[in-house]
Amino acid sequence: MKKAVLLVVSVFLMSALLAGCGGGQETAKEKFPTKPLEYVVHTNPGDGADIFVRTMADIAQKKNIVSQPINVVNKVGGSGSVMFSYVATKKSDGHYIMPMQVSGLTTPLRNKTEITYKDFTPIALVTKDELVIAVKADSPYKSMKDLIDDAKKGEKKVSQGGGVLGGSDSILSYLIEKSAGVKFNYITFKGGGEAVVSLLGGNCDFIAMNPSEVESQVEAGKMRLLAVASDKRLENHPDVPTLKEQGIDVILQAFRGVAAPKDISADARAYLEDAVKKIAETEEFKAYCKQNSQTIEYMNGADFGKYLDEQNEMFKTVYTDMGLLK
Amino acid sequence: MDVLHNLGLGFMVVLDPVNILMALIGCAIGLLVGVLPGLGPSAAIAILLPVTYGLNPATSIIMLTAIYYGAMFGGGITSILINTPGENSAVMTAVEGYPLAMQGKGALALRISLIACFIGGTISVIGLTLLAGPITVFALKFGPPEYFALMCMGLAAVIFVGGSTIPKCIASGLFGLLLGAIGTEPISGSDRLTFGLLQLSDGIPFIVAAMGLFAAGEVLVNVEENFTLDKVKEKITNIWPSKKDLKHCSGGFATGTVTGFILGALPGAGPTISAFLSYAIEKARMKGRGNWGKGEIAGIAAVESGANAATGGSMLPLLTLGVPGSGATAVLLGAFIMYGLRPGPLLFTQAPEVAWGTIASMYIGNLLIVALSLPLVPLFTSMLKIPYAVLYPLILVVCVIGAYSLTNTIFPVILFFIFSVIGYVMKKLDIPAAPAVLALILGPMVESSLSQSLTMSHGSPLIFFSRPISLVLMLVIFTIMMVPVIKKIIIRLGKWPVKGI
Numbered sequence: 001m002k003k004a005v006l007l008v009v010s011v012f013l014m015s016a017l018l019a020g021c022g023g024g025q026e027t028a029k030e031k032f033p034t035k036p037l038e039y040v041v042h043t044n045p046g047d048g049a050d051i052f053v054r055t056m057a058d059i060a061q062k063k064n065i066v067s068q069p070i071n072v073v074n075k076v077g078g079s080g081s082v083m084f085s086y087v088a089t090k091k092s093d094g095h096y097i098m099p100m101q102v103s104g105l106t107t108p109l110r111n112k113t114e115i116t117y118k119d120f121t122p123i124a125l126v127t128k129d130e131l132v133i134a135v136k137a138d139s140p141y142k143s144m145k146d147l148i149d150d151a152k153k154g155e156k157k158v159s160q161g162g163g164v165l166g167g168s169d170s171i172l173s174y175l176i177e178k179s180a181g182v183k184f185n186y187i188t189f190k191g192g193g194e195a196v197v198s199l200l201g202g203n204c205d206f207i208a209m210n211p212s213e214v215e216s217q218v219e220a221g222k223m224r225l226l227a228v229a230s231d232k233r234l235e236n237h238p239d240v241p242t243l244k245e246q247g248i249d250v251i252l253q254a255f256r257g258v259a260a261p262k263d264i265s266a267d268a269r270a271y272l273e274d275a276v277k278k279i280a281e282t283e284e285f286k287a288y289c290k291q292n293s294q295t296i297e298y299m300n301g302a303d304f305g306k307y308l309d310e311q312n313e314m315f316k317t318v319y320t321d322m323g324l325l326k
Numbered sequence: 327m328d329v330l331h332n333l334g335l336g337f338m339v340v341l342d343p344v345n346i347l348m349a350l351i352g353c354a355i356g357l358l359v360g361v362l363p364g365l366g367p368s369a370a371i372a373i374l375l376p377v378t379y380g381l382n383p384a385t386s387i388i389m390l391t392a393i394y395y396g397a398m399f400g401g402g403i404t405s406i407l408i409n410t411p412g413e414n415s416a417v418m419t420a421v422e423g424y425p426l427a428m429q430g431k432g433a434l435a436l437r438i439s440l441i442a443c444f445i446g447g448t449i450s451v452i453g454l455t456l457l458a459g460p461i462t463v464f465a466l467k468f469g470p471p472e473y474f475a476l477m478c479m480g481l482a483a484v485i486f487v488g489g490s491t492i493p494k495c496i497a498s499g500l501f502g503l504l505l506g507a508i509g510t511e512p513i514s515g516s517d518r519l520t521f522g523l524l525q526l527s528d529g530i531p532f533i534v535a536a537m538g539l540f541a542a543g544e545v546l547v548n549v550e551e552n553f554t555l556d557k558v559k560e561k562i563t564n565i566w567p568s569k570k571d572l573k574h575c576s577g578g579f580a581t582g583t584v585t586g587f588i589l590g591a592l593p594g595a596g597p598t599i600s601a602f603l604s605y606a607i608e609k610a611r612m613k614g615r616g617n618w619g620k621g622e623i624a625g626i627a628a629v630e631s632g633a634n635a636a637t638g639g640s641m642l643p644l645l646t647l648g649v650p651g652s653g654a655t656a657v658l659l660g661a662f663i664m665y666g667l668r669p670g671p672l673l674f675t676q677a678p679e680v681a682w683g684t685i686a687s688m689y690i691g692n693l694l695i696v697a698l699s700l701p702l703v704p705l706f707t708s709m710l711k712i713p714y715a716v717l718y719p720l721i722l723v724v725c726v727i728g729a730y731s732l733t734n735t736i737f738p739v740i741l742f743f744i745f746s747v748i749g750y751v752m753k754k755l756d757i758p759a760a761p762a763v764l765a766l767i768l769g770p771m772v773e774s775s776l777s778q779s780l781t782m783s784h785g786s787p788l789i790f791f792s793r794p795i796s797l798v799l800m801l802v803i804f805t806i807m808m809v810p811v812i813k814k815i816i817i818r819l820g821k822w823p824v825k826g827i
Contacts, residue, residue: 077733078524086735111517111524159782164515187470187781188513190594190774193649197593200647203469203782216648216670291668324514 032268033095036069040098042083044076048210048292049099052127052256055288056279065278079107084115090261094268097123100259100304105312106166109319117308120259121269124276125299125307127289128253131172131229132240134214135206136199137222144227144246147206148180156185161195161204164188166324168254169195169208171315172229174322175250176243199223210254211236211293229253236293255311256294257304273301336682341690345388348381349687352392353694359393360400360412362724383667383680388687390661395691398637399443399699402630403706406435408721410541414532414767415601415633418487419626420540421760426621432707434565438575438623439630440696440703441567445579446631447692450587450638454685458674461639462646465591470778471790473594475799477772480599482803483606484761484768487618494757502765505530512774513781525737534738535766537725538745539752539759545718546750564704571623578627581608586632590639593649597636598767604632638688645669645681 041053050072057070075083080103090096100122108116133144141147151158162169165188177183187204189195192213199207200222207214211234217223218237225240229252233242243250258276260268279285280298289296299307319325381389401412406423419439426435453461468476485495508519509529520526567575582604589600608628609618616622644655648670662669667680674681699706709717729738752759783789790796 073734075734076528077735077737078527081524081527082733082735110515111527113524156784164510165513166515185781185784187778188515188774189778190512194594197466197643197647197649198469198778201466201469216668216672220671222671324516 032265032271033066033068035095036071037066038096039070039072040075040083040087040096041072042075042077042080042098042103044074049101049256050074051292053099055285056126056258056276059279059282059284060275062284063278063282065275078111079103081107081111081113081115084108084113084119087259087261088115088119092261092263092265094260094264094272097258097260097272100257100308102168102254102311102315104259105308105315106319109312109315110166110324117259117312119262121262121264122301122304122308123258123260123269123272124280124301125255125257125297125304126276126280127256127294128230128297129168129210129256129294130234131168131208131252131254132211132214132234132237133206133208133226133229133243134199134218134223135226136202137224139205139224141206141226143241144243144248147226148182148248151180151182151184155183158182158206159185159187159204161187161189161198161207163191163195165322166319168252171318171322172208172250172252174318175252176248178321179248179250212291215293230295234293235290253295255307257299269301335679336684336686337690345385345687346690346694348385348389349392349690349694350698352389353396353691353698356393356396356398357400357403357695357699358396360397361403362400362412362728384683387658387661387680387684388690390658391684391687392691392694394637394658395443395447395634395688395695398633399440399695402439402443403436406439406626407432407706407709408541408717409544410721410725411536411763413633414536414598415629415636417536417540417760417763418602418605418629421487421619421758422622422625422629425617425619426623426626427707427710429621431565431621432710433703434567434571434623435621435626436703436706437567437700438571438626440699441572442575442579442582442627442630443634444692444696446583446586446634446636447638448689449583450590450635451685451689451692453587453635454638454642458642458646461588461591461642464588465593465643467795468592469793470775470782471793471796472799473592474772474775474779475790475796475803476589476592476595476599477768477775479799479803480603480768481765481772482807483603484764487602487606487609487760494755495761498752498757498759498761499765502762503769505535505762506766506769506773509770512770513777523737525733525735529770530741530766531732531738532763532767533732534729534741535745536763537728538742539749539762541721541725542742542746543749543753543759545721546746547753548714548718550750564707567623575624575627577611578604578608578624579631581611582628582631582633583635586635587639589632590636591642593640593643593647594771595636596640597633600636600639601629601633602764604628634692641685641688645673645684646671648673 039053039057041050043049054072057072060066060070075086083098084104087096087098100117100120104117107113135141141150147158160173162173164170170186173184173186187198189198192209195204195207195209196213196217198204200217206226208229214223214225218225225237227243227246227248228234228237228240229243229250231242231244231251233240258272260272277298280296286296316325398413401416402419404410404412405416405420407427409420409424411417411420423435423439426432481499484499485492506529508526510516510527511518517527585604585607586597586600589595589603590597605625605628608624612624616624618625640650640655643649644659648659648668650659659669667673667677712720725742726739729742730736732738749759752762779789780787790800
């Protein structure tokens with residue numbers, strides 16, 4: 001009995017060894033990707049970035065754009081720094097990808113972390129989130145001019161509800177203030193949802209939000225949009241003028257792209273760039289973007305890298321001006 | 327009658343056999359996940375969201391709400407049986423339920439909890455159906471000043487329900503406030519008290535503190551005493567609540583349901599404050615008569631019906647405004663969006679079958695979990711028969727897994743160990759843990775609503791008194807705090823003539 005067990009175990013171990021060896025040889029010659037991809041995301045399931053990531057993973061697998069399965073892994077915490085630390089340890093392994101968005105630049109700036117966006121390989125820019133200015137339906141403001149005129153009447157007369165200082169809505173607020181020469185009373189809420197509720201309850205005068213967060217309210221006639229902070233009008237809202245058209249020279253869009261760890265092979269990089277491009281061109285992705293008022297704008301890795309540098313400089317300047325960076 | 331017609335539509339969608347089956351599976355899964363400390367309803371839904379991808383929207387939302395209720399009750403089971411609140415709202419359930427379990431009355435506690443679940447859930451669904459419009463309008467009137475007043479009430483109540491002497495409750499509460507200050511400062515967004523650790527910039531996760539202070543602290547104290555404390559003195563009985571018990575709890579059910587539904591409808595308030603205030607109000611209503619702190623079933627009744635009514639209530643802001651009222655509804659919102667549904671004012675008019683289907687599924691989920699669990703209670707309580715030498719390490723292992731699962735990093739686990747030690751010390755000093763964890767939750771809310779209110783008023787504290795609702799709430803707080811003092815003064819004044827001047 002003992003001998004039989006010993007025999008079986010040794011045969012098992014031998015075959016395992018052989019399989020391992022064989023696998024090793026094959027891996028060297030196999031094309032990327034050789035194992036399932038891991039798409040890491042820094043928010044909880046259900047949050048914006050998580051939905052972005054899962055939508056992309058879903059489309060990639062359904063349409064066989066990627067030959068391996070994609071697993072979405074949530075690494076939450078520190079406004080993206082936990083995700084950064086995790087992916088940074090996967091140097092030269094192109095099987096790990098993550099979203100690269102505004103927080104990827106602003107968190108390292110504010111917290112002076114060791115790991116910054118430069119420690120990753122930019123793969124592609126995918127979308128840009130727009131920002132709109134919304135007021136309650138019964139608000140006396142019918143255009144940005146009304147709002148600014150009222151704001152000029154007194155410092156902090158007009159109040160804005162928004163997220164934590166340093167987020168896109170607070171930056172937009174700051175930029176408009178500078179351009180129009182006014183000062184708003186900025187009330188900090190925990191998130192978009194709270195700001196929306198505060199506007200509906202009449203506890204603030206206007207909010208700056210991503211369109212998806214106010215879409216249903218506007219449709220129901222409970223809110224109106226005064227302006228959009230991009231260079232051209234939104235498809236969904238052709239009658240909402242841009243800030244520029246109303247004399248306020250401000251454009252602010254929150255970008256969303258994809259990045260991978262440092263020093264990945266040229267093969268892996270090309271593959272990922274191509275895969276993301278294909279995903280961005282699918283009907284499903286277009287539908288997702290339309291629904292969430294995101295504008296698709298694809299940029300390949302090299303261009304995205306330059307764009308990141310520009311944006312980083314912009315945030316650095318704004319943050320220093322706002323007093324958030326010492 | 328339009329409303330009833332739509333509700334009927336909703337039920338028709340839900341009562342499809344496939345949907346019921348999925349709901350049953352959801353309940354079971356939710357229960358299992360909820361029993362694991364560290365994984366509450368939000369985590370359960372988040373983890374199981376991918377499972378529902380293949381299903382059609384209606385079925386998956388039904389499954390998700392079933393999972394949610396299952397997880398809520400699962401959290402209640404651990405609160406009562408092993409003193410580990412599985413979810414914020416279950417803290418007071420642990421305070422009252424655990425002593426009952428130690429007296430061998432765990433089954434009674436669990437069943438009262440289930441009945442409270444059912445009553446709270448049912449009435450809140452009825453409330454949703456009939457009062458959606460007016461409640462939403464009322465909820466919108468709650469701005470930062472009103473929230474501030476409400477949260478202050480909560481903090482004041484923390485002292486009242488602590489259980490030990492007042493100075494110890496206050497000490498525990500202050501400790502909780504300090505813990506709540508760790509993390510991102512709400513106004514400027516900069517880190518505070520994080521010692522440069524980025525993992526702390528989101529603050530101390532409630533569940534880590536709760537597991538450490540409640541469960542692990544208990545385990546460590548017991549280990550020290552070498553299991554010589556024969557904890558479960560009585561035989562573990564399988565008792566059902568008697569008519570007398572139910573009558574005793576009727577006040578608790580009522581208080582919990584009303585408080586829970588109204589507070590639940592306030593976006594941001596959620597089940598935690600509803601459950602907690604229900605408990606405090608019921609204790610006050612009964613003028614402290616009963617076994618408060620040592621196993622008072624009316625307390626469990628109030629907490630559980632409060633938490634479940636709040637769940638129904640929190641669906642209101644989700645469905646009518648598209649704004650989640652609690653962590654779990656936030657994940658549900660994500661699910662809605664993924665299916666291309668956009669909750670908002672138009673949901674009821676444009677897609678009534680979705681809105682009412684969700685409400686109906688909540689009801690069915692609630693019903694199923696109660697029906698499933700009532701007979702299974704002896705199975706749960708038999709957990710206590712496991713020898714402590716096995717049970718306690720098991721609890722610790724599950725807590726560690728729960729802590730790790732929060733962010734898939736080791737950091738919360740380290741925090742958990744630190745809190746276990748603190749919990750042990752607090753238990754030895756007879757400092758109650760409940761005020762600490764409650765202050766941990768309420769503190770940041772008080773702070774942010776205070777700063778928002780003062781920003782709105784340009785620094786003037788008069789804002790709290792110039793708005794009708796907050797004025798009323800402030801007066802209530804003032805009265806509650808002053809009544810004992812005024813009583814004493816009146817008695818003293820009465821004694822003067824007797825003593826002579």
